Amino acid sequence: MNNSIPYYTLNNGVKIPCIGIGPGSVLRGKNVSVPLVGKFGFVGKIVNKVVNKVYFLYKSRKYVASLANSLRLGYRLIDYSAAYGNENLIAKAISKAGLKREDVFITSRVTNKQQYDGQVRDALFKSLKNLGVSYIDLYMFHWPVTDHFIDTYKEMEKLYKEGRIKALGVCNCHQHHLQKILDECEIVPALDQFEVHPLFTQKPLIDFCKKNGIQVEAYTPLARNDDRLQKNLILKGLCKKYNKDLAQIILRWDFQNGVLPIPRSSNFKRQASNINIFDFKLLDEEMNAIDSININSRLRFDPDNLDFHSVG
Ligand SMILES: NC(=O)c1ccc[n+]([C@@H]2O[C@H](COP(=O)([O-])OP(=O)(O)OC[C@H]3O[C@@H](n4cnc5c(N)ncnc54)[C@H](OP(=O)(O)O)[C@@H]3O)[C@@H](O)[C@H]2O)c1
Numbered sequence: 001m002n003n004s005i006p007y008y009t010l011n012n013g014v015k016i017p018c019i020g021i022g023p024g025s026v027l028r029g030k031n032v033s034v035p036l037v038g039k040f041g042f043v044g045k046i047v048n049k050v051v052n053k054v055y056f057l058y059k060s061r062k063y064v065a066s067l068a069n070s071l072r073l074g075y076r077l078i079d080y081s082a083a084y085g086n087e088n089l090i091a092k093a094i095s096k097a098g099l100k101r102e103d104v105f106i107t108s109r110v111t112n113k114q115q116y117d118g119q120v121r122d123a124l125f126k127s128l129k130n131l132g133v134s135y136i137d138l139y140m141f142h143w144p145v146t147d148h149f150i151d152t153y154k155e156m157e158k159l160y161k162e163g164r165i166k167a168l169g170v171c172n173c174h175q176h177h178l179q180k181i182l183d184e185c186e187i188v189p190a191l192d193q194f195e196v197h198p199l200f201t202q203k204p205l206i207d208f209c210k211k212n213g214i215q216v217e218a219y220t221p222l223a224r225n226d227d228r229l230q231k232n233l234i235l236k237g238l239c240k241k242y243n244k245d246l247a248q249i250i251l252r253w254d255f256q257n258g259v260l261p262i263p264r265s266s267n268f269k270r271q272a273s274n275i276n277i278f279d280f281k282l283l284d285e286e287m288n289a290i291d292s293i294n295i296n297s298r299l300r301f302d303p304d305n306l307d308f309h310s311v312g
Contacts, residue, residue, distance in 0.1 A: 004074050005275065008260060010190040011213040014167045016138070017105055018255055019275060020077030021070045022219065022262040023093075025084035026056075026063040060089055066266040067093035071104065073272050079193075079219075079262040081109035081142050082123060083312045087130035101133050109142040109171060110152060112308045116145065120155035124164060138191060140169035142312035144177040144303055150184050157187050169193065169217075172303045175208045182212065193217040196259060198229060198250060201294040206259065218254055220300055221261035222247050228297075234289045242280045245273060252277040253290045 007015040067078070071093065080090055087108070094104050108131070114123040124139065139159070141152045153170070160168050169191040170181065181189060192209055196202050196218035209216045223229055229246060238249045247263065251274060254261040265271045282290075301311060 005076070005278065006255075008215055008258070010167050010215055011188055012167055012190055014137070014190065016167070016191075016215065016260065017075070017077040018260055019075070019251065019277070020079050020105070020107070020217075020260065020262040021067070021075040021271070022079040022264045023063065023067045023070075023090075023266070024264050026060055026086050026089055027084070060086070062266070064089050064093045064096055066268070066271075068096035069268050070265075070271045071097035071099055074275055075271070076103065077105040077107065077260075077262070079107045079217075081111065081312065082114065082127050082130075083109065083111040083142055087127055088132070091130075091132040105137045106131060106133065107138040107140070107169070108136050109140045109312070110156070112143050112145050112312045115141060115143075115148045115152045116309075118148075118151070120152050121159065124156075124159050128164065135164050135166060137166045138169045139165040139167075140171045140191070140193060143172050143306070143308055144170065144174075145308045149177065150180060153181055153185050153189075157185060160187065167191065172301075174303060175205055177303070178208065178212070178214065188212060189214050191215040191217050191260075193219055193262075195220050195298060195300050196254070196261075197221055197223040197226075197299075198232070198235070198253070198290050198293040199223050199226060199295055199297040200299070201291055203291070203294070206257070210258070216259045218259050218261040221254060221263050222250060223299060226299070228295075229293075232293060234293060238282070238286060238290075242282075244277075244280065247274050248277050249282075249290075252280065252282055253287060256282055256287055 006018045008018050010016055078090055108127045110120055110123045139156060141149055156168055159165050167190040168187055170189045171193045173192050192214050197220060206216050229235060235246055235249055239246055251261050263274050265274060
């Protein structure tokens with residue numbers, strides 16, 4: 001536990017940090033290619049392969065340094081998914097930060113492909129091996145894959161009972177997905193991770209989760225720096241009043257709503273400022289004013305309108 005940040009308590013008693021870091025995939029961004037070298041056939045291909053290998057090593061080092069920095073700053077929850085690949089980098093960052101496995105709350109997710117292939121058990125053991133751990137704090141499925149997510153969840157329930165998972169979560173679930181789980185499965189999910197930010201506040205879904213004891217975790221919490229938030233006068237006014245930046249106001253709004261945000265930042269200064277949200281309090285009317293920014297603008301995919309083969 002880190003005493004400098006508050007923790008929420010999940011419906012099975014497990015404590016979870018009220019903010020996390022979502023480092024994303026090291027594979028994010030394009031591959032590099034040396035100009036014109038592609039014209040040299042086989043040799044060109046080899047050169048580009050070597051260049052990309054070196055580039056990947058460089059990116060991996062930066063990634064580990066960045067995640068280790070966030071842990072040193074006080075983040076204790078890492079949001080991850082097997083779909084992002086390279087889970088071994090998470091273990092490297094924890095050790096680089098000088099922390100023990102039990103100091104950190106590790107999240108991972110079953111990929112859609114693993115769900116289609118019915119490999120949930122194998123998926124978990126693969127993640128455990130890659131992460132170099134004997135349990136995962138919070139295990140979820142990445143998407144509620146139609147005709148598969150109930151079977152996936154039931155398999156996750158078994159792994160939970162075997163002690164390999166400390167808390168069972170889900171991801172990208174609408175109310176009807178959650179209701180199906182509540183109706184057909186044994187264990188109420190401890191958490192649902194889905195898109196939440198001031199342009200897309202998801203009030204009805206959050207209310208449903210709260211009513212059923214399901215913790216809400218907000219992904220894309222900063223709306224990836226969307227221009228419409230940068231220019232918003234309500235948010236600008238609050239930044240000025242509290243001498244905080246836009247991200248801090250939004251993350252504080254999450255915290256006061258009982259929501260757990262997982263912002264991504266590889267920038268050391270922004271990692272520090274994003275966690276510096278516990279020394280001020282928004283008034284009720286300011287919370288309502290931020291709620292009123294909502295225009296139901298979803299920036300990521302809608303699970304009700306998605307080819308699950310194309311993501312996660
Ligand atoms: N389950 C799912 O399907 C799903 C989908 C999407 C995301 N996620 C999770 O949620 C995490 C975060 O979501 P996201 O990456 O989509 O969006 P986000 O956290 O809303 O935005 C990330 C972007 O905001 C910038 N940023 C961070 N802090 C900032 C600050 N204080 N001021 C200005 N810019 C700032 C980052 O740039 P710098 O790095 O330069 O700071 C980055 O470009 C992911 O890493 C992942 O763990 C899950």
